[in-house]
Amino acid sequence: MSRLTLGHGSGGRLTQQLVHRIAECFPLTGHDMEDCAIAPDGSGATMDGFTVTPRFFPGGNLGKLAACGVANDLAVRGVRPEQLLLSVIAEEGFDEEELLAHLRNAGAVCDALAMRLVGGDTKVVPRGAVDGLFLSACAMGREIPRREERLGAARLQPGDTILLTGPAGRHGATIAAARYELDVPGLTSDCAALWPLLAPLLSLPGLRAMRDCTRGGVGTVLCEWAESRHLGISVEERAFPVDPGVLSVADLLGLDPLYLACEGTAVVAIAPEEAVEALRLLRSHPLGAEAAAIGVVTEEHPNLVSLTTRIGGRRLVDMPVGELLPRIC
Amino acid sequence: MPERTAPSFGEMLARLVSRPTILMEVCGTHTVSIFRNGIRSLLPKELTLLSGPGCPVCVTDQSEIDAALSLASLSGVTVTTFGDLLRVPGRDGSLLDARGRGADVRIVTSAFQALETALREPERQVVFLAPGFETTAPSTAAVLLEAAEKKATNFSVLSLHKLVPPVLRVLAADPNLAVDGLLLPGHVSVILGEAPYSFLPEQHGIACAIAGFEAEEILLGLTELLRQIRTNRPTVRSLYGKAVRPEGNARARELMERVFRPVDAPWRGLGVLPSSGLALREEFLPWDAAQRFPLPTTPAQVETGCRCGDILTGKLTPPECPLFDNPCTPASPVGPCMVSSEGSCAAHYRYALRGTP
Numbered sequence: 280m281s282r283l284t285l286g287h288g289s290g291g292r293l294t295q296q297l298v299h300r301i302a303e304c305f306p307l308t309g310h311d312m313e314d315c316a317i318a319p320d321g322s323g324a325t326m327d328g329f330t331v332t333p334r335f336f337p338g339g340n341l342g343k344l345a346a347c348g349v350a351n352d353l354a355v356r357g358v359r360p361e362q363l364l365l366s367v368i369a370e371e372g373f374d375e376e377e378l379l380a381h382l383r384n385a386g387a388v389c390d391a392l393a394m395r396l397v398g399g400d401t402k403v404v405p406r407g408a409v410d411g412l413f414l415s416a417c418a419m420g421r422e423i424p425r426r427e428e429r430l431g432a433a434r435l436q437p438g439d440t441i442l443l444t445g446p447a448g449r450h451g452a453t454i455a456a457a458r459y460e461l462d463v464p465g466l467t468s469d470c471a472a473l474w475p476l477l478a479p480l481l482s483l484p485g486l487r488a489m490r491d492c493t494r495g496g497v498g499t500v501l502c503e504w505a506e507s508r509h510l511g512i513s514v515e516e517r518a519f520p521v522d523p524g525v526l527s528v529a530d531l532l533g534l535d536p537l538y539l540a541c542e543g544t545a546v547v548a549i550a551p552e553e554a555v556e557a558l559r560l561l562r563s564h565p566l567g568a569e570a571a572a573i574g575v576v577t578e579e580h581p582n583l584v585s586l587t588t589r590i591g592g593r594r595l596v597d598m599p600v601g602e603l604l605p606r607i608c
Numbered sequence: 609m610p611e612r613t614a615p616s617f618g619e620m621l622a623r624l625v626s627r628p629t630i631l632m633e634v635c636g637t638h639t640v641s642i643f644r645n646g647i648r649s650l651l652p653k654e655l656t657l658l659s660g661p662g663c664p665v666c667v668t669d670q671s672e673i674d675a676a677l678s679l680a681s682l683s684g685v686t687v688t689t690f691g692d693l694l695r696v697p698g699r700d701g702s703l704l705d706a707r708g709r710g711a712d713v714r715i716v717t718s719a720f721q722a723l724e725t726a727l728r729e730p731e732r733q734v735v736f737l738a739p740g741f742e743t744t745a746p747s748t749a750a751v752l753l754e755a756a757e758k759k760a761t762n763f764s765v766l767s768l769h770k771l772v773p774p775v776l777r778v779l780a781a782d783p784n785l786a787v788d789g790l791l792l793p794g795h796v797s798v799i800l801g802e803a804p805y806s807f808l809p810e811q812h813g814i815a816c817a818i819a820g821f822e823a824e825e826i827l828l829g830l831t832e833l834l835r836q837i838r839t840n841r842p843t844v845r846s847l848y849g850k851a852v853r854p855e856g857n858a859r860a861r862e863l864m865e866r867v868f869r870p871v872d873a874p875w876r877g878l879g880v881l882p883s884s885g886l887a888l889r890e891e892f893l894p895w896d897a898a899q900r901f902p903l904p905t906t907p908a909q910v911e912t913g914c915r916c917g918d919i920l921t922g923k924l925t926p927p928e929c930p931l932f933d934n935p936c937t938p939a940s941p942v943g944p945c946m947v948s949s950e951g952s953c954a955a956h957y958r959y960a961l962r963g964t965p
Contacts (some may be wrong), residue, residue, distance in 0.1 A: 280706045286939070293939060459717040532717065533637075533692075533949055535644070590617055590823045592646020594959045600938040 289546040291495050291599040293539075314352045317429065321422035323358035325349055327417045330481075333379070333457050338449075338467030339542070341414060342381030346388035347472045348493070349418035354474040355489040355545055357430045357481050358420045360392055365399035366415040371406040371468055378412065385414075388472050394526060432507045432510050434487040439576040440554035441512060442547040444476060444567045445469060446522035447497040448529065451539025456528050466524025472545030485550025492544055493597060498537035500546050501574075501584045502598040512584045514574030514596070538599045548576065577589070622652035624834035629794055630656045630786060630834055632922050634772070635793030635929065636663030636950025637821050645823035655834075658922030659952035661775050661875070662793060664740040665692050666944045666951045669874035670769050673698035675903045676737050679766065680711040682901060684730070688722040689737035690716045693945045717763075719744070719751040726763035735897045739768040742799045742911075745886055746860035747867075749867035751891050764897040767886055768872055772796050772885035773804040779921055780812040789815035789833035791826070795850035801856025802844045809842035818846040853866040867892055876944055877917025889916060914943035919952060927954040933957065 284420060286293045302308055315325035330346040339347075350360040365385070369378060389396065410412040429436055449469040473491060480486050490500045505512045521536075523570045529536045542565060549557045554572055561567030631638055637657045642648060651657060661667055677698045683870065684923045687703065694704040707713040712732070716722045722736035738748040748765060755763045772793075779785060792805060799820040808814040815836035819829030828847050836842050846852040862884070873885020888896045897903075913931055918924040924934050926945070936942040938954050945953035 282705070284704055286704075305957055459715075460721065461717070533640070586646070588644070588646040588823065590645055590647070590650070592649045592823075592825070594643060594646040594649065597958050 281480035286600065288314060288496060289599070291499060294494070295598075298396050302521060304428065308430060313356075313431070315358065317356060317358065317422055320422065322354060322418060322419065323353050323422055324419045324600055326417040327352060327354040328413065330410065330413050331454065332410070334377075334411065336457050336468055338455050340381055340384055341412060341469035342383070342385035343388055344470055344542060345414040345416045346385035346394075347470055349416040350392055350394060351473045351491040351543070351545075353418050353420050354472070354477050355430075355491050356422070356448060357425065357489075358422045359478070360394045360418045360472075360474060361420040362418065363389055364393050364397060364417040364419075367399070367401045368409050368413040368415075369401075369403050370409050370411050371403055373412055381412065381414070392472055392474055395512070407599045423478070425484075426513060427470065427486075430462075430486065430488055432488050432504045435504060435508045435510060435548050435576050436487065436550075437510060437576055437578045438551055439487055439548045440551045440572050441501070441514065441576065442529040442549060442554065442561065443497060443519065443542075443544065443573045444473075444547065444561055444570045445544045446520045446525060446569060447492065447541060447544065448525045449522055449544070450542040451534075452522075452525040452528040452536070455532055455539070457535065459532065461528060461531060463524045466528065469541055470545035473555030473566070474546055475542060476564045477545060477547075477559065479560045479564075480547065480549075483549065483553045483557055486557070487548040487550070487554035489545050490549045492541040492546055492595065494540050496538040496540055497534070497544075497546060498535070498584070498596050499598050501596060502558055504548070505584050506582050509581045510511045511577045511580035511582070512574055513577050513579070514584065514586050514588055516588045518571055519571045520569035520571050537596060551575075614640065617729050618650040620888070621655065621830060621834065623653045624831060624838060625652050626838055628654045628656070629788050629834065630658060630922075631789045631791060631830065632658040632660045633791040634660040634662040634776070634950065635791075635796070636666065636952075637795075637892055638793060638819075638826060639663065639955050640654060640950050641821045641823065641826060643955040645826070647826060648779035648960070658787070658925070659919070659922040659955070660790070660922060661779070661798075661878070662741070662772065663945070663950040663952070664744070664770070664775060665696060666865045666916065667775075667875045667878070667950035668693065668739050668768055669876050670698055672766075672875055673702070674700075675766060675898070676703060677701070677706055678708055678904055679735050679897060679901055680706045680713055682733075684733055685901070686712040686714060686732045686734045687737060688714045688725055688734060689716070689717045690739065691738060691791045692795070692948045692950070693743060695941060697941060697946045697947075717747045723751050723755055723760065723763055726760050727758065730762055732823065733762050733764070733900075737761070737768060738765050740772055741772050741796055742864070743795045743866065745769045746799065746863045749863040752867050752888070752895055753863070755895050756806050756892065758943065761894075764895050764900050765888065766897040766948055767868070767888060769868065770875065771870065771886065773800070774881055775878070776808065776877065778878070778881055780808055780814060782921065784923060787814060787919060788837050789817070789842075791829045791833065792816055792844075794809060794818055794820045794852065794909045796827075797846065797848060797852045799857050799860045802846060802854045803856075803942065805844045809844060813842050815842040816844040818844070818848050820848050828876050834861075840960075875920075877915070877920055879917075909939070912942050916943040916945050919945050926953040929953070
């Protein structure tokens with residue numbers, strides 16, 4: 280008898296395997312099956328379910344997370360987020376004022392993006408049937424027309440530069456700190472809508488692919504890219520922008536910031552000759568102030584991601600396997 | 609490209625190695641830091657680095673996990689422990705599996721959080737599974753004192769605590785193990801001081817360096833060991849700065865001694881080692897989960913073929929275990945060395961399975 284574990288939902292290898300088994304249940308599927316589907320006419324849609332404990336955390340709450348999350352899944356594919364459908368599943372007895380607080384935050388994100396709420400569904404279920412409040416959101420929009428091939432990992436080429444728009448792992452570290460009752464001054468989630476940061480990059484013909492590094496973190500995105508294109512990726516630890524709060528949480532709990540979730544930080548692959556201009560564009564927006572070039576795509580070590588460490592050692596970056604569990608001491 | 613300091617680290621080590629040398633890092637935190645910082649890729653080929661028995665999760669015996677699982681199956685009982693103990697397989701699955709089946713198993717990051725849970729939820733029996741070495745035992749002791757003072761009758765501890773010097777004694781006396789030097793963990797030594805290790809150089813000629821966990825601190829520790837070996841003057845040298853006083857932390861040791869007494873304890877793959885574990889003293893037996901709840905008495909060991917014992921004593925490297933990578937992986941670990949993020953098998957799998965890219 281096989282049962283689902285939290286590891287199946289943590290974004291790494293186990294999630295990948297489960298998603299594969301789910302897709303097999305459907306006789307007809309799209310060919311690339313990414314987070315975001317783009318129709319031949321350029322209209323894009325994505326959906327995502329949101330649950331987080333605690334629901335309020337430094338830098339955001341469940342509502343903001345939901346609106347940013349779906350908008351970002353579109354943004355990284357070059358699709359402007361325009362419409363939102365929202366499904367609310369709340370537990371009997373849930374505080375209505377709290378519900379509205381989440382939704383007002385979601386509303387503020389939509390307002391800033393000029394994204395319109397166009398439909399949804401609301402359910403209240405018996406106490407115990409869900410843990411407080413679950414939100415599911417679907418965002419739709421239109422792809423910004425570009426002459427080049429559609430953005431995606433398939434466009435990665437040896438020599439491409441890998442950019443990171445900000446420090447890795449802020450959301451994951453913030454949630455871990457809250458959950459395990461660690462007080463880390465200055466640490467906040469990076470939860471933010473990425474469209475205003477990333478849209479200017481769409482004018483660069485050498486832009487290959489972008490991904491927001493949610494569950495599984497930066498490390499998982501890099502591994503997925505390397506595996507899907509059978510290319511290698513080499514990154515330099517010293518080039519990574521770092522957040523001291525993330526480092527201290529990671530250190531205390533024995534977690535690797537590379538695998539901690541981000542909710543407003545993206546990895547970008549771009550032709551090397553346009554990397555400088557891309558960095559300039561990213562850094563001119565407050566969300567990208569710390570953007571940096573962290574590595575390159577290479578023909579060496581196909582399917583693998585290598586990290587050159589601060590002291591000049593080299594090691595493999597592998598996909599995390601299950602639920603990230605804090606260690607003993 | 610910025611100028612690199614990297615080659616100099618490797619060269620520095622290479623200059624100090626004059627003959628084939630085997631060093632062992634005792635502590636799991638060192639193991640992970642060594643892999644995460646790519647230190648193995650900098651080692652000269654005459655230098656072999658083995659991982660030792662200092663990962664608390666890895667040395668937790670199957671019988672101890674079975675006891676924890678039977679506690680978790682009791683109604684009204686909440687089992688609390690550190691995260692990486694949850695995946696360790698017992699006879700019938702892991703605590704994570706038990707949680708999936710509905711058992712109340714919760715992750716805490718300190719013994720205090722476990723006691724707080726008990727005080728907050730008086731209707732539940734809260735058991736704290738207490739693994740770890742001299743680093744975590746003092747805080748378990750402090751919490752037991754507080755539980756006694758607050759008369760927290762719904763709180764108890766299942767002590768899985770183990771002691772570092774006794775296992776090093778066994779290792780050092782093993783004729784099949786030829787280790788030239790030991791990298792000793794800074795945080796354990798903060799409690800113990802230097803004296804408990806002095807038998808290693810004095811009786812066995814083993815070089816010892818106590819070091820911190822940052823990359824540079826580890827490299828410093830390795831160079832110190834190589835220097836002792838080169839000059840043939842093994843000793844115990846602390847490089848952990850002022851944190852390690854030669855006499856250690858007397859107060860923490862007093863706490864431990866007040867609450868615990870040394871007992872023979874089972875180590876995964878190594879068997880029962882004399883005076884290597886900690887049990888609650890008589891005064892604290894009311895808070896001993898092993899007293900409060902019925903536990904399986906003679907738990908049967910499952911033959912899995914797992915070579916944890918040989919891995920933990922450096923006789924086998926993880927890839928030499930017949931189960932490594934097939935069927936034993938971090939997703940479905942057979943033994944605890946593959947479970948813990950600090951286990952040498954998991955570290956090998958994660959950082960070195962497919963070579964150094």
